[in-house]
Amino acid sequence: MGEATHKILVVEDDRQIQSFIGYALEQDGFCSLSANSGHSAMSLLISEPIELLLLDLGLPDCDGMEIIKRVREWSDMPIIVVSARDQDREKAAALDAGADDYLTKPFSATELLARIRVAIRHLRRQSGEKPQAVYQVGELKIDMEKRLTYLQGEELHLTPMEYNLLALLFKNCGKVLTTQYIIREVWGVGYGSDTQALRALMAALRRKIEKNPAKPRYIVTEIGVGYRLVDE
Ligand code: CA
Numbered sequence: 001m002g003e004a005t006h007k008i009l010v011v012e013d014d015r016q017i018q019s020f021i022g023y024a025l026e027q028d029g030f031c032s033l034s035a036n037s038g039h040s041a042m043s044l045l046i047s048e049p050i051e052l053l054l055l056d057l058g059l060p061d062c063d064g065m066e067i068i069k070r071v072r073e074w075s076d077m078p079i080i081v082v083s084a085r086d087q088d089r090e091k092a093a094a095l096d097a098g099a100d101d102y103l104t105k106p107f108s109a110t111e112l113l114a115r116i117r118v119a120i121r122h123l124r125r126q127s128g129e130k131p132q133a134v135y136q137v138g139e140l141k142i143d144m145e146k147r148l149t150y151l152q153g154e155e156l157h158l159t160p161m162e163y164n165l166l167a168l169l170f171k172n173c174g175k176v177l178t179t180q181y182i183i184r185e186v187w188g189v190g191y192g193s194d195t196q197a198l199r200a201l202m203a204a205l206r207r208k209i210e211k212n213p214a215k216p217r218y219i220v221t222e223i224g225v226g227y228r229l230v231d232e
Contacts (some may be wrong), residue, residue: 080100
């Protein structure tokens with residue numbers, strides 16, 4: 001599948017997690033390199049053709065956030081942050097600094113590989129492949145050329161804002177989007193951070209697309225971070 005050529009750098013100072021990730025990647029045909037500090041990560045990033053970065057935020061010699069900022073000065077490579085459960089604020093900050101996604105420890109190999117596939121797919125889309133017009137997840141479908149949405153084959157009647165929100169989530173299917181990012185994209189720069197407005201819009205959209213809005217199947221809430229359209 002060509003995925004074997006993707007070189008992934010795993011930056012993690014916990015040796016057990018490092019070898020767990022390395023093994024999972026190898027089993028799935030990925031080629032990986034490892035670093036256990038910010039310093040060794042930076043030197044590999046400069047000397048090797050790395051295509052994706054898996055980054056632990058808590059490193060012995062520096063903050064993972066610093067690495068995200070530095071990499072973003074010269075590269076669009078997908079960055080998936082690996083963090084501890086109690087770091088919600090850090091997760092959102094990492095995503096806003098340019099990380100693409102995050103995994104919360106402990107995570108399964110399945111989860112890890114799914115996130116990597118999503119990130120690689122987005123990378124391919126950005127690099128030249130023409131954007132898709134029609135996307136589908138489960139029974140939910142969007143046609144971006146016609147600006148139409150369907151649920152179980154029935155056309156949905158969304159307001160322009162609801163449509164914009166859903167279209168943004170579809171374009172980033174499987175990826176977590178931060179509250180700040182969504183507000184900026186849907187309402188525009190300068191709207192500030194009206195999370196209340198986003199929550200209200202999300203509730204309205206969920207009432208139209210979810211069978212049980214309290215237990216959403218399509219758009220899941222990433223607590224303290226934002227939202228994600230599930231990738232099936
Ligand atoms: Ca660590």
